[in-house]
Amino acid sequence: MERIAGFKSSSEGKSNEREGGNNENFDLASGDEHQLHLDGSSSTSRRLHYNRHTPHQIQQLEKLKRERHENAILKQENEQLRLENLAMKEAVKKPVCNECGGQATIPDISIQQHKLLIENARLKEELSNMTSVVNQLSITINNNNKNPTDLNHPTSQMVQLRTNNYGYLHEHASTAIEELLKLGLLNAPLWNKNMEGGGETLNFEEYARAFPHCRLGIKPLGFVSESTRASGVLPMTSLALVEALLNAQRWREMFVGMIGSCDTMEVISNGIGGGSRNGALQVMKAEIQFISPLVPVRVVKFIRHAKQQANGIWIVVDVSVNDGMEGNLTRKCPSGCILHDMPNGFSKVTWIEHTEYDEKLAPQQYRQLVRSGLGFGAQRWISALLRHCEALRATTSPTLTGHLSINTKISLKGLAKRMTSIFCDAVCLTGDQQWDLVADAPGRPRIMARKCMSSLGEPAGGIITSASYSVWIPANHGHLFDLLLTKELRCMGWDVICHEIASKNMIHFPLGQDEISPNCISILSSNETASDMTGSLIVYATVDLPAVSMVMNGEDTSSVALLPLGLCIVPGYGECGTSVGECGSMVTLGFHILLRDLATSNLAIDTINTINDLVSRTVLGIKEIGRSS
CATH class of the missing domain: 3.30.530.20 (START domain)
Known part of the structure; x- marks a missing residue:
């Protein structure tokens, strides 16, 4: 039987398929295109496609082939790394010195210590990053x-x-x-x-x-x-x-x-x-x-x-x-x-x-x-x-304290404000002054010293010492404040310069609505007092007659030399109560003392002992006043 023209035999088709498979190019296998003429008549053209795989299947096959190849390479690398790891473990067990080639020793660092070192490094890096962001x-x-x-x-x-x-x-x-x-x-x-x-x-x-x-x-x-x-x-x-x-x-x-x-x-x-x-x-x-x-x-x-x-x-x-x-x-x-x-x-x-x-x-x-x-x-x-x-x-106000002019009151207020500021800055070590620490033993006054600065309204020449000390007193802070301002108790108990000043105020300037206000400025020395529920303050300093004259004339008093002393009283705690001020007060004393004969802040032991005795006598006097109340 003759073969119909345009078609290949089955053996030829199979041969072509094998050739296509050997080439491994996954190309589409197709037959020839022919027209059939039967009985002298022409029929419609007809295409026959022999497609073994779709384009998507071809892509998947190519991908699988690449992955197989990559996996084989990774397996080889993994095996090589495993062998290197085993070799390194053996080397660690038997370390060799690089210098002499003999047995070497390494520090005994536990796993936990090693983890801590890693964690510390991580935290340091994190802190550095956060600091840079801030x-x-x-x-x-x-x-x-x-x-x-x-x-x-x-x-x-x-x-x-x-x-x-x-x-x-x-x-x-x-x-x-x-x-x-x-x-x-x-x-x-x-x-x-x-x-x-x-x-x-x-x-x-x-x-x-x-x-x-x-x-x-x-x-x-x-x-x-x-x-x-x-x-x-x-x-x-x-x-x-x-x-x-x-x-x-x-x-x-x-x-x-x-x-x-x-x-x-x-x-x-x-x-x-x-x-x-x-x-x-x-x-x-x-x-x-x-x-x-x-x-x-x-x-x-x-x-x-x-x-x-x-x-x-x-x-x-x-x-x-x-x-x-x-x-x-x-x-x-x-x-x-x-x-x-x-x-x-x-x-x-x-x-x-x-x-x-x-x-x-x-x-x-x-x-x-x-x-x-x-x-x-x-x-x-x-x-x-x-x-x-x-x-x-x-x-x-021209009506309040009418016996003093406004300029006098302004001058007096400026003097008192500077005095209070000097006192507080020395106790707290704030402001622009640089102090040298002399003594600060537990239970003892803190003593500081510095050279005089005459340009700042201080005495010319010498060394200024500052002593401060805080102590608990078993007395209500408001009542203790009133007692300490009593003239008789003040001179007998705690004011170290009370006997050096006049027995009567030369100037009295109340800073409140009436003459008996606890907030006032007086010149018996220069003296400022202030009190409220949060605490009380008494600051004073000796002034000479030229300074008083400057105040009375309403002049600038920034050049007047001041060495303030004083104390601060705040509600405190004691063993008898748990609330602030129930049965006691915290009292802080501050002293400024001029040592004219010294050129440096290196104080002698005798000088330090004298300052300690001064503070101790004052504290004992205040305690005695507190007990008498």
């Missing part, structure tokens, strides 16, 4: 941009903010304003009455629910929180107080004894324009002090932002900025004041103070006092602000 959002210190003629920047370090950080600081301040406003408006259960220091204390559980995200990050290990709120009515407008708070020098003068030093490091914005202080933003640094040599000074760097919330309503907020380079031991969470103008020219102030600090640095007998807010809390700021406003009114 530094990008922070303030960089630039010592090359110092302007020696700028009186507003007395420190050697200047802070220059990178331009791309301004937006972050504005956002940081705006968030702090919102939190401070909520803290000022909300009451219980967020705030609880403070039975010890007055005002209110923050309920931290409610605070965590109301403000779950802290802008300052996680609280450092060992830090504790302290937050208080207090209110008062001041005889000044809200705008006047805002202006004072934005001026570093005026701010320090308002809170003499509380602020050891302060500096405006950079002004980012003076306000929205047109002389308005709305939107003012600046970076500041301050030393906040408690008058005792035992309580560490709080050094804080923060941004201060002022905002006018509405007509007659201002908010001034402080919040810490972390530059990633300073190990500050205090963080200021959103704190500040909310001011409301009143129709009579007064203003209502709500003060909120919220800080985090390392409590371990404070001695045990002061910890509860600080927690209560009497040390650094809102009640102390409000009390100091009220005293300042009363003194300002008494100084500028």
